[in-house]
Amino acid sequence: xxxxxxxxxxxxxxxxLVIEVQDARLPQASCNPMIEQLRLFxxxxxxxxxxxxxxxxxIVTEAWIAFYNRQEGVQAxxxxxxxxxxxxxxxxxxxxxxxxxxxALKPLRIxxxxxxxxxxxxxxxxxxxxxxxxxxxxxxxxxxxxxxxxGNNIILVDTPGMLWPKIQHPxxxxxxxxxxxxxxxxxxxxxxxxxxxxxxxxxYPQMLKARYGLESESEQPLDGVSVVEGVARxxxxxxxxxxxxxxxxxxxxxxxxxxxxxxRISLETPDSRAMLLAAxxxxxxxxxxxxxxxxxxAAEEAARRSPHST
Numbered sequence: 461x462x463x464x465x466x467x468x469x470x471x472x473x474x475x476x477l478v479i480e481v482q483d484a485r486l487p488q489a490s491c492n493p494m495i496e497q498l499r500l501f502x503x504x505x506x507x508x509x510x511x512x513x514x515x516x517x518x519i520v521t522e523a524w525i526a527f528y529n530r531q532e533g534v535q536a537x538x539x540x541x542x543x544x545x546x547x548x549x550x551x552x553x554x555x556x557x558x559x560x561x562x563x564a565l566k567p568l569r570i571x572x573x574x575x576x577x578x579x580x581x582x583x584x585x586x587x588x589x590x591x592x593x594x595x596x597x598x599x600x601x602x603x604x605x606x607x608x609x610x611g612n613n614i615i616l617v618d619t620p621g622m623l624w625p626k627i628q629h630p631x632x633x634x635x636x637x638x639x640x641x642x643x644x645x646x647x648x649x650x651x652x653x654x655x656x657x658x659x660x661x662x663x664y665p666q667m668l669k670a671r672y673g674l675e676s677e678s679e680q681p682l683d684g685v686s687v688v689e690g691v692a693r694x695x696x697x698x699x700x701x702x703x704x705x706x707x708x709x710x711x712x713x714x715x716x717x718x719x720x721x722x723x724r725i726s727l728e729t730p731d732s733r734a735m736l737l738a739a740x741x742x743x744x745x746x747x748x749x750x751x752x753x754x755x756x757x758a759a760e761e762a763a764r765r766s767p768h769s770t
Contacts, residue, residue, distance in 0.1 A: 465494055469498055471617055472499070472502050472571055474569065475571040475617060477505055477507065477554055477561075477570050477571070478495070478504050478505070478507070478570075478571050479570055479572045480492075480573050481541070481574035481578050481579050482508060482509065482510055482511065483579075483639050483641070485512060485517075486636070486639060487508075488733050489632040489635040490574075490575050490578055490636065490639070504533075506535075507553055508528050508534060510525070511541050511583070512540060512579065513538035514540045514720065515720040517726035520726035520729050521538045521726065522538075524536070525537070533557075537549065537553060541583040541586055551587070554570055555568060561613075563613055567613040568615070573622070574621060575622065576622075577639075578641060588608060621641075623641070631736065634652055634655040634656075638652050640714075649707060649714060653709070653713045654687075654688055654710075656713060656717055657683075657685075657688055660687075661683070661684070664723060664725055667722055672690060672691050674691070674694070688706055688709050689709070692705055692709035695708075
């Protein structure tokens with residue numbers, strides 16, 4: 461990851477525009493802060509592509525588009541990189557962000573970035589109308605940078621998917637795991653599925669009823685755990701001895717979310733993100749105050765125990 465970051469920093473110096481591919485279902489959770497830091501340091505404009513928008517709640521996606529378009533030097537668009545008509549809009553949007561480039565002498569140099577498994581390679585292949593980048597439903601498929609000529613005086617640079625060293629918010633990690641940006645070996649699917657089920661219960665409970673016949677009852681309301689258990693029972697996922705196979709049920713729930721079989725679901729909104737950041741800042745402030753108070757108390761105790769104190 462550090463090597464990828466270093467190469468990205470070097471390549472960005474020689475590009476005119478950054479296209480950051482994000483997951484429309486979790487735009488900020490899938491936004492790598494290192495990419496943002498590099499881009500702002502080099503003062504490069506950014507076209508944010510909210511990919512997989514056909515899997516996201518369209519009302520929430522519109523709110524995210526408005527959120528990003530209020531930022532200086534940023535243009536956001538929601539699309540599906542699997543749809544040629546959607547991808548065909550990208551070159552024109554890119555040219556509008558860097559109008560001083562795009563000639564034979566000064567081709568528009570575009571860097572495509574994003575976290576693993578968010579759709580960068582799919583976008584590259586669609587733009588070039590041929591398979592030049594390996595695509596797979598797993599993280600970290602792209603291993604090296606690629607420099608490719610799109611035509612119309614546009615050069616594309618594809619980069620390996622980059623995650624950042626430490627994910628600050630646990631919910632971000634769970635959202636990334638649910639969307640498959642983090643590999644299966646780095647997570648416990650039952651835990652991720654329980655998180656996902658709680659999120660869907662809070663915003664889209666009707667989808668659980670439509671897909672699995674699950675609905676909350678006043679005497680015993682559903683929670684994430686009972687949803688996973690319910691999926692196991694409804695689908696007949698049983699272990700030897702008659703117990704329910706929670707691992708298989710968790711995998712089914714996650715796959716139904718990832719493929720859109722469960723419905724169009726967004727896991728975060730601009731408002732929920734603002735609330736998360738406010739809570740994080742408040743907690744950090746409390747921790748800092750407690751640390752200062754503890755240090756002051758220790759200093760006072762040390763002074764009291766000092767033989768020179770009166």
